[in-house]
Amino acid sequence: MVDFLIIGGGIIGLLTAKELRKSGASVALVEKGCVGQQATWAAGGILSPMRPWHYSEAVNAISSSSQLVYPQLAKDLYEQTGIDSEWVLSGMLVLNDDDMTQALQWCEQQAVCHDILSVEQLNSQFPYLKEFSEPALLRADVATIRPHKLLAALRRYLLDEGLKFYNEEAQQLMLRGDDITGVQLGGEVLTASEYVICGGAWSASLIPEGVVKPDISPVKGQMVCFPPTDIPNACMVMDGDRYIIPRKDGRIVVGSTREHTGFDASTTRQAFESLRDFAQQLYPVLSGVEPDAHWAGLRPSSPDSIPYICRVEPYKNLSLNAGHYRNGIVTAPASAQLMTDIVLGRPSKINAEPYRLER
Ligand SMILES: Cc1cc2nc3c(=O)[nH]c(=O)nc-3n(C[C@H](O)[C@H](O)[C@H](O)COP(=O)(O)OP(=O)(O)OC[C@H]3O[C@@H](n4cnc5c(N)ncnc54)[C@H](O)[C@@H]3O)c2cc1C
Known part of the structure; x- marks a missing residue:
């Protein structure tokens, strides 16, 4: 016992x-x-x-x-343990947020590190991303783990x-x-x-x-992953409900869907294509490259x-x-x-x- x-x-x-x-x-x-x-x-x-x-x-x-x-x-x-969990301070670039005013207010109230980057700043700091036409919010203190x-x-x-x-x-x-x-x-x-x-x-x-x-009920999320690129210190990007996470080894993870399909954790071709297309449009270097991994998991949702x-x-x-x-x-x-x-x-x-x- x-x-x-x-x-x-x-x-x-x-x-x-x-x-x-x-x-x-x-x-x-x-x-x-x-x-x-x-x-x-x-x-x-x-x-x-x-x-x-x-x-x-x-x-x-x-x-x-x-x-x-x-x-x-x-x-x-x-x-x-000798195992590296890959905690990386990648930062998070938030694009096209409908609630930019609310976002800024929150950042200020919480005293979290943030910047609004102009189109010129975005295009020069993130040359590996698509060309920008609107400013975006950069949260430099956000990290990822694998x-x-x-x-x-x-x-x-x-x-x-x-x-x-x-x-x-x-x-x-x-x-x-x-x-x-x-x-x-x-x-x-x-x-x-x-x-x-x-x-x-x-x-x-x-x-x-x-x-x-x-x-508590399951909500399915699907993700895809691209083979390694050689973009050093890439930033995480959030665009609407989708995001791109760069890994230490250059792999690019793209998420995610939100599906109410009970305990079914199968992947679908439609989600694969939608996540791939989203990533290729944001990261021109990925055009013509196919993701080499695709998976799904069940989030435990609660009110x-x-x-x-x-x-x-x-x-x-x-x-x-x-x-x-x-x-x-x-x-x-x-x-x-x-x-x-x-x-x-x-x-x-x-x-x-x-x-x-x-x-
Ligand atoms: C696509 C996707 C992307 C996500 N991205 C993020 C993210 O970027 N950041 C973030 O913070 N969160 C993210 N989440 C959410 C996060 O993954 C979950 O909230 C978290 O993993 C829940 O952990 P858990 O241990 O409660 O559940 P799980 O990891 O599902 O673990 C529960 C375990 O309980 C076991 N179990 C259940 N019933 C029994 C039983 N009767 N007997 C024995 N074992 C049992 C299951 O087999 C399972 O292994 C994401 C989720 C998904 C699906």
């Missing part, structure tokens, strides 16, 4: 396990597929909500707190820390009154003092009947994009950390920290109220 059993091995489950382990607790994690192969693997790794000025204070609080943690987290993981590398580093770190991984599906929770007494896997029952559901888009199905359920980070009442030993929708990478460290503070009964720097189930 361990102190904490985490269900779900995406970024949220892994970082929650890491925080709990840091407190000295014994931790095990159950993952039905391979660790980190769902939404987290599919993510672009932008370490900011795409347009933070459209998000609630609750989302921005855990996002800005996590942004401060990421450089050190990536550095520590590299030193401990999700599959971050996952590999976290998995390695947790294995070295002695965390036990079970490669099985948690089928159901076993109850006695307001106690969770175990988790039924295929052929065995795992027991722990406390259980934390971090099952991403699948989380609601694990909550027992008869209590308030989280409103107002605010995750649930809370105890599940009336159970004494059940908690939930899920529903991070489009911001699960950028908000993960602070979400894990808050979850750990809640289950250990510690005071938290973050106000837990907005993330409760009954809100």
Whole structure:
């Protein structure tokens, strides 16, 4: 029997396990597929909500707190595992934003680093992009990380820390009154003092009947990736609902779609062509080049994009950390920290109220 059993091995489950382990607790994690192969693997790794000025204070609080943690987290993981998560301060160029006034107001209020670049400045600073005809907003302090590398580093770190991984599906929770007494896997029952559901888009199905359920549903996102280009220190670009993320090795990741197709994570030719065409129009160097990778993932969407980070009442030993929708990478460290503070009964720097189930 361990102190904490985490269900779900995406970024949220892994970082929650890491925080709990840091407190000295014994931790095990159950993952039905391979660790980190769902939404987290599919993510672009932008370490900011795409347009933070459209998000609630609750989302921005855990996002800005996590942004401060990421450089050190990536550095520590590299030193401990030798795996580089590729935290890169690429900056973010925001084109054609309908809400430029709102964007500027937000940047000023939050005192975040920003600049409005004129057409001349854009064309001389970003010669690898299409010719500009309008000014754009540059947020120089936005970074990216490479999700599959971050996952590999976290998995390695947790294995070295002695965390036990079970490669099985948690089928159901076993109850006695307001106690969770175990988790039924295929052929065995795992027991722990406390259980934390971090099952991403699948989380609601694990909550027992008869209590308030989280409103979490899957929203598919498709991405494509181009082979390496030789543009040094390229900037991330956001244009409407689409974005381009340059990787350290020169690869160019392009996202993403937003589709309400249930738990279907298949890719489509239509999305492939639309993402490819978008990238080729923005990056002339890509014309005639075909993407060499195409994938999809299921974001765990929740009302107002605010995750649930809370105890599940009336159970004494059940908690939930899920529903991070489009911001699960950028908000993960602070979400894990808050979850750990809640289950250990510690005071938290973050106000837990907005993330409760009954809100
Ligand atoms: C295309 C795309 C682009 C994105 N880009 C960004 C971005 O740039 N920046 C950002 O911040 N966020 C981004 N996101 C959102 C981010 O990926 C998610 O919010 C985040 O990964 C959610 O993490 P998670 O651990 O909750 O879920 P997941 O990564 O889906 O992990 C949940 C895990 O739980 C496991 N599981 C579920 N049920 C069970 C069970 N019963 N038993 C055992 N295991 C179970 C699943 O197999 C899965 O591995 C993007 C998402 C997509 C799809």
